[in-house]
Amino acid sequence: MSDDKTPTNQEFKLEPDSELRFEVESKNEKVTLELKSGVAEVFGTELVKGKLYTFTTGAKIAVFTWRGCVVELKGKVDVSYVAKETPQVMYLNAHACLEKLREKAGEENSRGPITMVVGPTDVGKSTLCRLLLNYAVRMGRRPVFVDLDVGQGQISIPGTIGALLVERPASVEEGFSQQAPLVYHFGHKAPNGNLTLYNILVTRLAEEVQERMQANRRANASGVMINTCGWVKGDGYKHLTHVAQAFEVDVIIVLDQERLYNELVRDMPAFVKVVFLPKNGGVVERSSGARAEARDARVREYFYGMRSPLYPHSFDVRFNETKIYKIGAPSLPDSCMPLGMKAEDNHTKLVAVSAGTNLLHHVLAVSFAASTEDDVIRSNVAGFICVTNVDMERQTMTVLCPQPRPLPKTLLLLSDIQFMDSH
Numbered sequence: 372m373s374d375d376k377t378p379t380n381q382e383f384k385l386e387p388d389s390e391l392r393f394e395v396e397s398k399n400e401k402v403t404l405e406l407k408s409g410v411a412e413v414f415g416t417e418l419v420k421g422k423l424y425t426f427t428t429g430a431k432i433a434v435f436t437w438r439g440c441v442v443e444l445k446g447k448v449d450v451s452y453v454a455k456e457t458p459q460v461m462y463l464n465a466h467a468c469l470e471k472l473r474e475k476a477g478e479e480n481s482r483g484p485i486t487m488v489v490g491p492t493d494v495g496k497s498t499l500c501r502l503l504l505n506y507a508v509r510m511g512r513r514p515v516f517v518d519l520d521v522g523q524g525q526i527s528i529p530g531t532i533g534a535l536l537v538e539r540p541a542s543v544e545e546g547f548s549q550q551a552p553l554v555y556h557f558g559h560k561a562p563n564g565n566l567t568l569y570n571i572l573v574t575r576l577a578e579e580v581q582e583r584m585q586a587n588r589r590a591n592a593s594g595v596m597i598n599t600c601g602w603v604k605g606d607g608y609k610h611l612t613h614v615a616q617a618f619e620v621d622v623i624i625v626l627d628q629e630r631l632y633n634e635l636v637r638d639m640p641a642f643v644k645v646v647f648l649p650k651n652g653g654v655v656e657r658s659s660g661a662r663a664e665a666r667d668a669r670v671r672e673y674f675y676g677m678r679s680p681l682y683p684h685s686f687d688v689r690f691n692e693t694k695i696y697k698i699g700a701p702s703l704p705d706s707c708m709p710l711g712m713k714a715e716d717n718h719t720k721l722v723a724v725s726a727g728t729n730l731l732h733h734v735l736a737v738s739f740a741a742s743t744e745d746d747v748i749r750s751n752v753a754g755f756i757c758v759t760n761v762d763m764e765r766q767t768m769t770v771l772c773p774q775p776r777p778l779p780k781t782l783l784l785l786s787d788i789q790f791m792d793s794h
């Protein structure tokens with residue numbers, strides 16, 4: 372390690388209102404962070420003095436302090452610097468405005484603010500959602516977090532959309548607790564994989580979130596924070612307006628892009644407050660390779676856990692024990708469709724998939740629907756399995772599953788998302 376340019380132990384003294392940014396890039400590297408004195412937070416979660424926080428490859432972190440602090444980093448960081456200019460005060464103001472709306476909602480026993488965060492990719496949308504949710508929960512609120520980013524979401528695995536009741540601040544190392552999320556299977560890593568289906572699922576999720584909030588007064592007054600994906604042009608813009616409508620949003624925070632801000636001001640009804648906020652200069656742009664790695668890490672985490680290891684089960688399932696479907700048939704031009712049927716109908720068609728090597732390494736969602744007589748597309752999912760081997764001779768497949776055999780449900784939905792189990 373002695374030939375590394377970056378020293379392995381570094382102490383940083385941070386002035387009030389500044390942040391230490393660092394990245395861990397080298398493979399299999401571990402970096403620990405310790406707060407030595409003062410008060411500091413990582414994306415809105417307060418650090419505990421003397422506690423060691425460990426970050427692994429791919430981590431891009433900012434330690435912010437309102438009042439000044441001393442922190443220590445151990446291990447090889449590829450980037451580390453202190454920044455004095457951050458938009459944190461503006462983010463705190465946004466939080467204060469949302470708090471006012473929550474207070475009012477609490478007094479009137481009505482619905483708290485439904486906020487949607489939009490902007491192009493890599494402007495810090497997910498990070499801002501996490502910060503605002505953390506600030507809310509630290510004030511005793513119980514907001515609902517909705518993540519519609521099917522590629523780089525913070526709930527469940529890629530290829531899904533979901534919602535989570537936030538009851539405690541995100542863990543500094545692992546993010547929000549994934550206990551009992553509400554998850555819908557989409558099956559693609561970007562909304563344009565099947566926009567018709569995506570919009571249907573957004574509507575369904577919005578209905579379900581609304582219903583659950585009505586049954587929970589505290590959550591209802593706390594409101595919802597919606598993270599979106601960075602697809603903001605053309606059909607992407609249309610899909611954002613659909614999300615706004617489906618969730619009946621009250622506030623839209625636009626990060627970084629003035630054009631998008633102006634379009635939304637123009638197109639949203641007057642009761643929707645559209646706010647522009649600058650991006651934090653530390654937000655790191657990710658290459659498509661880094662995105663793919665992040666997706667892979669997310670699936671691995673689902674099966675194997677992150678800090679506290681999970682032990683998934685691996686067992687064989689006979690092809691004839693399962694019913695596998697995918698949603699959406701390849702599109703045909705309208706002229707090729709039977710009379711009275713539109714090509715669009717194809718996007719929501721349930722298509723039976725015959726088991727075989729085509730399933731290898733694919734993630735399959737385990738649907739709550741009992742049979743195709745249920746509304747399979749709009750049903751949420753119990754969890755996921757991954758096909759690690761296919762034996763055509765024995766007509767079986769080996770699956771990785773969080774639960775021991777047998778499979779809890781037999782209706783499975785094929786996802787485009789693939790995962791190579793290297794354990």
Ligand code: ADP
Nearest residue numbers: 392431432433493494495496497498653654655
């Ligand atoms: P988006 O949701 O807009 O795609 P993210 O919130 O996921 O963007 O941020 C992109 C990356 O930048 C993430 O890895 C995140 O941890 C990192 N990041 C965010 N804010 C900062 C910051 N202030 N300093 C350093 N890294 C940051």
